[in-house]
Amino acid sequence: EIQLQESGPGLVKPSQSLSLTCSVTGYTITSGYDWSWIRKFPGNKMEWMGYISYSGSTNYNPSLKSRISITRDTSKNQFFLQLNSVTTEDTATYYCARATPSWFAYWGQGTLVTVSS
C-alpha cells in the first residue's frame, strides 16, 4: 500500500524559508507518476503548488514560481518542498500527494505550518 507522510517544522518566521519532507513507502518515486505539494488555507481554499516527476522534472504554479523549489532524494524515496520568503499568508496545511496521473489518489495526512514571529 502506498503511503505518504509529511514532516517538518510547524512554525516558521516571516521572511524565512519553509522546508518540508514527504516520505513515500510502498512505491518508488522514480518508477512513475508526478509527486505534488498541495496546500489548504484556513477557510478551505486549496492550492496546487507544484510537482516533481518520476524523471526529476518539475512544474510549478506560476503564482509561486519565484519562491518554490521541489527536489528529491531517490536513495531515501523522499521529495521536498522549499518555499522562500514566507509571509503569514503562507500559513496552511501542507499535503504531499501522488497524481494518477492528473487526479490525486494518494495523499499524506497533512502538516500544519504556521508563519508567525
Next chain:
Amino acid sequence: IMLTQSPATLSVTPGESISLSCRASQSISTNLHWYQQKPNESPRVLIKYASQSISGIPSRFSGSGSGTDFTLNINRVEPEDFSVYYCQQSNSWPLTFGSGTKLEIK
C-alpha cells in the same frame, strides 16, 4: 482556470438526495475530479474525469457534466457524508481546485 462551486453550504437531512455544482471559467472537457474531505483527514477522491467511478467509493456518489458545468450527485445522503466537497480540474496548468461546498446536517 477558475472553478466556482455552489452552494457554499448545503444543509440537508440524512436520506435526502442532493446535487453539488462546479462551474469552470472555460471549457475543460471532462477533466474534472471530485473529492471529499472530512475534518482532520486528507481529501479522498470520489469521481474522476467528471463521471468515472473510483474503486471502493459507494455507488450513491455519481458525477456528470462536461465543458463548463459539472455536478456531483449523492443519492440518499448518509450520516458519514457530512463533510466538504471539492472539485479539481486537470485540463490545463496550473491545476486548480474549487472553493468547496460544505454539506451539513439540517
